[in-house]
Amino acid sequence: MTMTVMAARHVTGRGRVLRVAVVGDKQVGKTSLVTRYSHDVFSPHYTYTQGGDLENVVVTINDKNVHVTIVDAAGHRYVRSLIKTLYRDVQGILVVYDVTRRATFDSVQEWIRQIELVNTSSPVIFVVGNKQDLTSHRCVPEEEAQFHSERHSVPYYETSARSGHNVTETFSALLRQAWQHTTPSYVALDTIRLTTRIHEQEKDNSCCSIT
Ligand SMILES: Nc1nc2c(ncn2[C@@H]2O[C@H](COP(=O)(O)OP(=O)(O)OP(=O)(O)O)[C@@H](O)[C@H]2O)c(=O)[nH]1
Numbered sequence: 001m002t003m004t005v006m007a008a009r010h011v012t013g014r015g016r017v018l019r020v021a022v023v024g025d026k027q028v029g030k031t032s033l034v035t036r037y038s039h040d041v042f043s044p045h046y047t048y049t050q051g052g053d054l055e056n057v058v059v060t061i062n063d064k065n066v067h068v069t070i071v072d073a074a075g076h077r078y079v080r081s082l083i084k085t086l087y088r089d090v091q092g093i094l095v096v097y098d099v100t101r102r103a104t105f106d107s108v109q110e111w112i113r114q115i116e117l118v119n120t121s122s123p124v125i126f127v128v129g130n131k132q133d134l135t136s137h138r139c140v141p142e143e144e145a146q147f148h149s150e151r152h153s154v155p156y157y158e159t160s161a162r163s164g165h166n167v168t169e170t171f172s173a174l175l176r177q178a179w180q181h182t183t184p185s186y187v188a189l190d191t192i193r194l195t196t197r198i199h200e201q202e203k204d205n206s207c208c209s210i211t
C-alpha cells in the first residue's frame with residue numbers, strides 16, 4: 001500500500017472520506033502533532049485549543065485520493081464532556097500523552113474508556129507518547145508504555161512534534177489501519193462543509209467553559 005499526503009485547506013469535489021481524532025490531556029502536544037503532520041512546522045509557544053479544531057488533509061492511498069479530517073480536541077478537563085461529540089464518529093484515534101508527565105500517561109486508560117463509551121463503531125486506537133526529544137525529563141520509560149499498550153492490544157508509538165520524529169509514520173499507520181478497518185463512504189462536498197459548521201458551533205459553546 002502506498003500513501004502520500006498533501007495539506008488541504010479546502011476540500012473540493014467528491015471523494016472518499018476518513019475522520020480521525022487526536023485526544024489526550026492538555027498540553028501533551030496534540031495540536032503540535034497535527035500541525036507537524038499537516039504543515040511540517042512546530043511552535044514552542046503554547047496556545048490551548050478551545051473545544052476542537054479541524055485540519056483537512058488529502059492523502060493518497062493506493063492512488064486514490066482520501067479526504068481526511070483530523071479532529072484536534074481540547075485536552076482541558078473543563079471541556080471534556082462537551083468535546084465527546086467531536087470524536088464520536090471517527091474511524092481512528094490517537095490517544096496522546098506526554099512522556100515527561102506521568103499523570104498524562106495515567107489518563108490514557110480513561111481516554112480509551114471514554115472513546116469506547118461514545119463510539120459504537122470501534123475506531124482504531126493508537127497510544128502515542130509525545131515529547132520523545134525531552135530525554136532528560138522523561139518519566140515514563142518506553143518499555144513500560146509498550147508493555148501497557150500490548151496488554152490492552154493497542155499499538156504504541158513515540159513521537160516528537162518538535163523534531164518531527166515518527167510523526168508522519170504514526171499518522172500514516174493510523175490512516176492505513178482506519179482505511180482497512182472501515183468501509184469509507186463517498187460523500188458529497190456539502191456533507192464535508194456541514195461537518196465544519198457543526199464543529200464551529202461546538203467550539204463557540206465550549207469557549208465559555210474555559211477558565
Ligand atoms: N519539546 C517538545 N515540546 C512539545 C512537543 N510537542 C508539543 N510541545 C510543546 O508543548 C506545549 C503544548 O503543546 P500543544 O500542542 O499546544 O498541546 P495540546 O495537547 O494541543 O494542548 P491543549 O490544546 O491545551 O489540549 C507547547 O508549548 C508545545 O510547543 C514535543 O514533541 N517536544
Ligand SMILES: [Mg+2]
Pocket residue numbers: 030031032047048049072073074075
Ligand atoms: Mg491543542
